[in-house]
Amino acid sequence: AQSVSQHNHHVILSEAASLELGCNYSYGGTVNLFWYVQYPGQHLQLLLKYFSGDPLVKGIKGFEAEFIKSKFSFNLRKPSVQWSDTAEYFCAVNRAGNNRKLIWGLGTSLAVNP
């Protein structure tokens, strides 16, 4: 069965620190990969996505993620976090060409101290 693993459940950083959140998935076929963010009191928003092509994808608000197929990973990065990045971050996967269920990780709670 497909699954998604997010390595860090809670991360605390100071402003301007660099961020990397790990995401690994288990599925042998071609996948679509997503990172969503949920700011306090707001709905889930798409940060970035990978369907095909360049494995380094850039999203909104300075976030980027790299798809490494050999490692089944899709880690999220940001060179310098801000207090406003405090949120819950979710990695999600579904089968390429399939609009059905997204399989989600448990999420990573990021707190950025000013």
Place this chain on the structure above:
Amino acid sequence: ETGVTQSPTHLIKTRGQQVTLRCSSQSGHNTVSWYQQALGQGPQFIFQYYREEENGRGNFPPRFSGLQFPNYSSELNVNALELDDSALYLCASSYRTGTGTYEQYFGPGTRLTVT
């Protein structure tokens, strides 16, 4: 804002009761997916509707049912509520792009509390 709306925002029900949650999809989106997000967890797929027909279902019992209407809005019905049904219920609408890819856009969710 994604254009996906859900109602109500919050709901408190008693065990054994039935509940209906509603979702209006973003304009032009013909597919609606429902997810359950328990506290501290990632969302879990309940089912998806495409053009008024169920188009995939997750590991949820039959007391979770749904509908999609001709305008692509959708309902999630849960019968015989249990305490474990307490969660945030998310609706996501999506469409097929010209490149054959899909993105799901989420509503704000309905927070259901079962007592």
